[in-house]
Amino acid sequence: MQDLEPFHPERMASRILRGGHWDDVLDHIKQVPLPKEPMDPRQLKQLNFTQLLQQLRMVQKLGPIGRFLDKIPGMKSHLKKLEDQGDLDKSMGQFQAMIYAMTPEERDNPKLLNASRKVRIAKGSGTTVQEVNRLLQQLAMMNKMLKSKKKRFGLF
Secondary structure (H helix, E strand, O other), X not given: OOOOOOOOHHHHHHHHHOOOOHHHHHHHHHOOOOXXXXXXXXXXXXXXXXXXXXXXXXXXXXXXXXXXXXXXXXXXXXXXXXXXXXXXXXXXXXXXXXXXXXXXXXXXXXXHOOHHHHHHHHHHHOOOXXXXXXXXXXXXXXXXXXXXXXXXXXXX
């Protein structure tokens, strides 16, 4: 009985969230203009580079990624790991450069990317073939997550 204390919603939320506050995140997001035609995830069968480029542009409008992620409750520990792997904003810029170096057909159908196309994209974006392969792996991972969410929640 002596361990019981009065319930204060703000204090409890602060304990649960451990830093950051969702109101700050929402205020920050509200400042970013929405696209004219937002992507409907229910119609999305598989993410391609055209759609990924749209998403990267939206995220870029939020400002420096590290500063935005710092506002999200519980992200401080994850942010440190991400920063250790390299500059997030620089990586996003490289991803965009690689996508811009692709033809519209390659953006819409990543399966077209063979070895010679990867070399051309790497040269055109000022990156390496390994970085192009990393971008392809990121897209594959996102599609795998999308597929698992569809199955798990039955939303799509």
